[in-house]
Amino acid sequence: MGRQPCCDKVGLKRGPWTIEEDHKLMNFILNNGIHCWRTVPKLAGLLRCGKSCRLRWINYLRPDLKRGAFTESEEDQIIQLHSRLGNRWSKIASHFPGRTDNEIKNHWNTKIKKKLKLLGLDPVTHKPVEKTDGNSWNKPDDDDGEATIDVSPRKGDEKLEEIQMNLEETNDLFSNYQMLCESFDLDSWLNQGANTSCSSSYSIEESNKSSMGETNSTVQEESLKQWVDSVDSFLSWDSFIH
DNA sequence: AAAAGTAGCAACCGCCAGGTG
DNA sequence: GCACCTGGCGGTTGCTACTTT
Numbered sequence: 001m002g003r004q005p006c007c008d009k010v011g012l013k014r015g016p017w018t019i020e021e022d023h024k025l026m027n028f029i030l031n032n033g034i035h036c037w038r039t040v041p042k043l044a045g046l047l048r049c050g051k052s053c054r055l056r057w058i059n060y061l062r063p064d065l066k067r068g069a070f071t072e073s074e075e076d077q078i079i080q081l082h083s084r085l086g087n088r089w090s091k092i093a094s095h096f097p098g099r100t101d102n103e104i105k106n107h108w109n110t111k112i113k114k115k116l117k118l119l120g121l122d123p124v125t126h127k128p129v130e131k132t133d134g135n136s137w138n139k140p141d142d143d144d145g146e147a148t149i150d151v152s153p154r155k156g157d158e159k160l161e162e163i164q165m166n167l168e169e170t171n172d173l174f175s176n177y178q179m180l181c182e183s184f185d186l187d188s189w190l191n192q193g194a195n196t197s198c199s200s201s202y203s204i205e206e207s208n209k210s211s212m213g214e215t216n217s218t219v220q221e222e223s224l225k226q227w228v229d230s231v232d233s234f235l236s237w238d239s240f241i242h
Numbered sequence: 243a244a245a246a247g248t249a250g251c252a253a254c255c256g257c258c259a260g261g262t263g
Numbered sequence: 264g265c266a267c268c269t270g271g272c273g274g275t276t277g278c279t280a281c282t283t284t
Contacts, residue, residue: 016252016278038269054270055253090272101272106251 013047017056021046025053026061059100066098070107078104078112083126 013021028044034057037050046053070078074096081092089101089108096104113123122129 014254036269051255051270052253058271059252087273102252105273110250 011047012049014052017060021048022056022061025056029057029061055102059102064098065100066096070111074099075107075112075115078108079116079126082108082112 024044024046025040028040032043034040037054040046040050040053041048044053048056077095078092081095085091087105089105093099093101093104108123116123116126117129120129121127
């Protein structure tokens with residue numbers, strides 16, 4: 001007998017997630033925690049397979065995610081870890097709280113690989129690439145036809161400044177977000193549902209009280225609201241009615 | 243301005259390991 | 264020990280936005 005698929009794919013939706021689906025999944029997990037991914041879509045009213053829900057949560061909706069570009073030091077650390085661990089992205093990701101393995105893998109494939117090639121290093125072995133002729137040192141893309149990184153000044157410098165300003169604004173948002181995550185016991189929060197019913201009456205407030213105690217619950221509540229607001233601003237959920 | 247090419251990234255697929263009955 | 268289920272992982276695909284011609 002062959003292996004059964006992870007879920008019955010007939011009639012299930014695929015492709016990009018809609019805002020409404022994101023909200024349904026978030027609401028469900030916020031209210032009930034995570035116990036069994038297979039049952040999540042059914043209980044949350046989603047036409048997705050559990051695996052897809054899990055991926056969406058882990059890679060995009062999780063409150064402790066650190067969004068934004070990788071810093072130089074993060075890149076260096078990824079390179080070092082990759083030289084030790086190879087393509088074990090989840091292991092590498094475990095060194096970067098708030099980063100996902102998928103994010104790191106994508107960053108590696110799209111940016112760091114090219115950076116290493118540009119430096120004349122083999123992205124797999126991390127050793128200098130063998131010279132094939134006298135000119136190949138500074139032309140790492142000759143072998144596979146991949147484009148080089150354009151480091152020369154470009155006409156779009158003004159646009160770059162604009163992006164940097166936006167990034168700063170985003171970083172402010174992230175720092176709020178990080179403050180929340182640092183003080184917020186996500187594991188307890190996600191697991192609390194074991195002791196609660198699946199009713200939607202279970203609130204974030206109650207979750208805070210049970211996982212952190214009464215004393216700083218107001219602060220936590222405020223932080224969590226900030227986080228929800230932050231996610232809202234990322235996703236433009238204005239049109240969705242809770 | 244339009245077509246072609248490229249980069250970035252979200253999402254999917256298939257496989258594997260661990261847990262359970 | 265076996266069959267099955269679920270979660271997790273790494274590789275790959277496909278869509279979209281951006282850039283170049």
